[in-house]
Amino acid sequence: MRRVRSFFGGIHPHDAKKRTTGTPIRELPAPDTLVVPLRQHAGLEAKPVVAKGDEVLKGQLLAEAGGAISAPVHSPVSGKVRAIEPRAHESGRSVTAIVIENDHNDTWVETKGHPDPVQLDVKAILKGIKEAGIVGMGGAGFPTAVKLSPPKGTTIDYLLINGCECEPYLTSDDRLMVEHAEEIILGARLMAKVLGARSILVAVEDNKPEALASLRAKAGNIEVVSVPTKYPQGGEKQLIQALTGREVRSNGLPYQVGTVVQNVGTAWAVALALRDGKPLIARVVTVTGAAIGEPQNFMAPLGTTMEYLIEAAGGFAVTPEKVVVGGPMTGGAQFDLQAPVTKTTVGVVAFGEGESRTPDSSPCIKCARCVDVCPANLLPLKLEAFGMNERWDDAHDYGALDCIECGACTYICPAKRPLLQYIRFAKMEIIARDKKPS
Amino acid sequence: MDDLKLIVAPSPHIRDIDTTEKFMFGVVAALLPVMAASIYFFGWNAVRVLLLGAAGAIATEAIFQRLRKQPIRIGDGSALVTGLLVGLIVPPSLPSIMVVLGSVFAIAIGKQVFGGLGQNPFNPALVGRAILTASFAGAMTTWTKPFDVVTTATPLVVGEAASRVPDLFFGSVAGSLGETSALAIFLGGLYLFYRGYLDYRIPLGVFASVIVISLLTGQDPVFHLLAGSVLFGAVFMATDPVTSPITKPGRWIFGIGIGLFIMLIRIWGSYPEGVTFAILLMNAATPLINRWTRPRIYGQGVKTSE
Numbered sequence: 001m002r003r004v005r006s007f008f009g010g011i012h013p014h015d016a017k018k019r020t021t022g023t024p025i026r027e028l029p030a031p032d033t034l035v036v037p038l039r040q041h042a043g044l045e046a047k048p049v050v051a052k053g054d055e056v057l058k059g060q061l062l063a064e065a066g067g068a069i070s071a072p073v074h075s076p077v078s079g080k081v082r083a084i085e086p087r088a089h090e091s092g093r094s095v096t097a098i099v100i101e102n103d104h105n106d107t108w109v110e111t112k113g114h115p116d117p118v119q120l121d122v123k124a125i126l127k128g129i130k131e132a133g134i135v136g137m138g139g140a141g142f143p144t145a146v147k148l149s150p151p152k153g154t155t156i157d158y159l160l161i162n163g164c165e166c167e168p169y170l171t172s173d174d175r176l177m178v179e180h181a182e183e184i185i186l187g188a189r190l191m192a193k194v195l196g197a198r199s200i201l202v203a204v205e206d207n208k209p210e211a212l213a214s215l216r217a218k219a220g221n222i223e224v225v226s227v228p229t230k231y232p233q234g235g236e237k238q239l240i241q242a243l244t245g246r247e248v249r250s251n252g253l254p255y256q257v258g259t260v261v262q263n264v265g266t267a268w269a270v271a272l273a274l275r276d277g278k279p280l281i282a283r284v285v286t287v288t289g290a291a292i293g294e295p296q297n298f299m300a301p302l303g304t305t306m307e308y309l310i311e312a313a314g315g316f317a318v319t320p321e322k323v324v325v326g327g328p329m330t331g332g333a334q335f336d337l338q339a340p341v342t343k344t345t346v347g348v349v350a351f352g353e354g355e356s357r358t359p360d361s362s363p364c365i366k367c368a369r370c371v372d373v374c375p376a377n378l379l380p381l382k383l384e385a386f387g388m389n390e391r392w393d394d395a396h397d398y399g400a401l402d403c404i405e406c407g408a409c410t411y412i413c414p415a416k417r418p419l420l421q422y423i424r425f426a427k428m429e430i431i432a433r434d435k436k437p438s
Numbered sequence: 439m440d441d442l443k444l445i446v447a448p449s450p451h452i453r454d455i456d457t458t459e460k461f462m463f464g465v466v467a468a469l470l471p472v473m474a475a476s477i478y479f480f481g482w483n484a485v486r487v488l489l490l491g492a493a494g495a496i497a498t499e500a501i502f503q504r505l506r507k508q509p510i511r512i513g514d515g516s517a518l519v520t521g522l523l524v525g526l527i528v529p530p531s532l533p534s535i536m537v538v539l540g541s542v543f544a545i546a547i548g549k550q551v552f553g554g555l556g557q558n559p560f561n562p563a564l565v566g567r568a569i570l571t572a573s574f575a576g577a578m579t580t581w582t583k584p585f586d587v588v589t590t591a592t593p594l595v596v597g598e599a600a601s602r603v604p605d606l607f608f609g610s611v612a613g614s615l616g617e618t619s620a621l622a623i624f625l626g627g628l629y630l631f632y633r634g635y636l637d638y639r640i641p642l643g644v645f646a647s648v649i650v651i652s653l654l655t656g657q658d659p660v661f662h663l664l665a666g667s668v669l670f671g672a673v674f675m676a677t678d679p680v681t682s683p684i685t686k687p688g689r690w691i692f693g694i695g696i697g698l699f700i701m702l703i704r705i706w707g708s709y710p711e712g713v714t715f716a717i718l719l720m721n722a723a724t725p726l727i728n729r730w731t732r733p734r735i736y737g738q739g740v741k742t743s744e
Binding site: 008011013014092168237241247248249250251252319320321322323324326328329330331332333334335337349351355356357358359362363364365366367368371375376377378379381382398399402405407410411412413414415416418420421424 | 454734
């Protein structure tokens with residue numbers, strides 16, 4: 001058995017996963033209109049290769065990668081391009097999107113799969129991943145092909161497949177692991193081949209016994225590791241620390257310590273791309289929260305609006321107080337439910353009254369619970385004070401830029417202080433100041 | 439779905455259920471055994487001192503918040519805790535006016551002048567006791583025997599020979615209201631630890647250094663632990679989050695430093711008891727300790743190949 005170490009700090013929030021852990025993934029029929037944003041990933045926007053009025057097939061390229069760090073997007077359905085215009089986006093800003101009118105014929109573009117893609121050479125696998133528009137599906141959206149191409153001469157000891165799903169409420173990765181373990185393992189093998197990784201570790205939090213069993217049944221010689229349930233266990237640097245004992249240098253990247261971390265959803269998408277020749281046009285989305293009628297895990301076409309998703313999950317049982325894309329710890333609150341599902345939409349959480357509290361804050365009593373839970377080993381209460389008093393040098397010195405924005409400090413604070421908000425503020429100011437020519 | 443009013447706020451969207459109020463009332467709950475013991479041993483005098491201590495602190499807090507045009511937050515329990523602590527660290531026979539003055543000083547000079555909750559560098563209740571000790575030296579060292587109104591000296595003055603360990607443990611000795619019963623203090627400390635409101639490093643640091651220094655100087659460590667304010671100070675005073683270090687190694691240093699100063703004052707100082715000044719001294723050192731013991735940030739100081 002592998003010795004699983006602990007990362008620094010961490011919290012145990014009420015996870016509310018019961019609502020959907022046992023709910024199988026349901027194929028969500030595509031709506032009449034789909035809104036496909038050109039930005040569904042970290043990096044540059046994709047560049048459209050279709051025009052208004054064009055007929056498109058399901059899986060057809062709509063926009064190509066806009067640069068070295070970017071990813072193409074494909075049509076989730078067959079139909080007609082109705083518009084290319086700014087539309088609501090989960091980021092809160094409008095983003096140019098290709099609006100597709102669904103003809104409901106589901107006519108696929110010609111696909112080229114491979115019965116045993118592990119036989120393909122590294123170049124072909126990498127090309128397949130790139131062309132399928134695959135990005136980190138755990139939420140960060142970093143283009144996978146780029147992450148799989150560390151500088152020449154780098155030795156990768158470990159490919160870590162991240163199935164922790166430490167965010168409360170969400171079960172999309174959990175269900176994917178239960179129902180699609182075979183694809184996840186295949187995707188892991190393909191990525192390991194590209195990296196030349198010496199070993200593959202699949203990490204799953206121990207609150208998902210079904211997922212662990214299902215992966216182990218398909219894993220062969222790949223090690224599936226049960227890790228303690230503790231948020232943010234699935235944080236990239238935290239997972240590396242827990243599984244390998246290695247620490248990524250401040251401002252550094254995992255490959256520098258011989259590791260690459262990929263989400264289970266990403267592995268699944270890689271398998272589909274290479275085995276079936278299918279680009280990334282749908283993903284698992286958990287729709288949950290006390291305000292949702294029938295919480296569900298959907299296989300949702302990218303471009304489906306939040307509103308459509310929520311309707312399909314029984315609509316609102318009660319008036320929602322807050323709707324968040326992503327999980328309750330790191331997700332973004334929405335004001336417009338016309339924002340569509342993207343490659344990084346892990347879930348939609350509609351909170352009922354009182355479920356998502358942002359209580360009034362009172363003075364800090366220096367209990368230092370924020371210090372105890374910080375996975376980056378920072379002093380959040382100090383950073384908050386520096387942020388509030390605009391002491392950017394001190395904030396920088398105390399490691400503001402090393403904050404991973406997991407929110408554990410803010411979660412645990414008994415005085416309900418907006419710690420993370422001030423730390424983000426300090427980070428923005430430090431970065432902006434460093435950019436300014438002196 | 440068109441006229442939904444959705445709250446837009448930054449993450450995280452869920453919060454732990456623990457609050458400052460729960461923390462403060464948790465401390466009050468932890469003080470119940472010592473309060474009960476003080477009433478058992480000292481009767482109505484204890485009730486009088488505790489009530490006056492609490493009332494004086496809460497009233498002062500309210501008046502200051504009013505004067506400073508701040509929301510009145512006496513419901514958060516922090517003034518109540520300070521008031522009860524003041525009551526528990528004075529002699530049971532202390533005149534009422536002095537008890538109230540102790541609470542007023544604790545809140546006014548110990549806390550509000552620095553900006554109120556969370557801003558004070560020194561433990562407010564100990565500031566109150568220090569001022570009382572300096573102002574009313576006689577009354578502050580007039581002790582009564584439990585179940586009795588006869589005045590007597592504390593074990594620290596009489597010396598260890600006159601005190602039996604079981605008496606010190608259960609509390610049937612002369613002393614401040616809440617400081618005589620080791621058993622009651624231990625129960626309260628256990629509860630605080632169980633609720634996560636107490637870092638064991640601070641009391642253990644105090645105990646360890648008191649024991650080590652006692653042994654080194656040829657004194658009885660059990661007597662030094664159980665007599666006087668060591669237990670109460672280590673469990674309820676030194677662990678005040680506002681005035682103790684925020685880092686774990688810092689808390690060890692803080693506790694050990696308190697024990698060191700207690701023994702220095704007890705052995706070589708002119709006061710028989712040194713807990714108040716030992717804790718206040720280490721309170722003063724807390725910002726420095728925090729600075730010395732900054733944790734190593736994840737990823738900093740790590741060597742990796744480029």
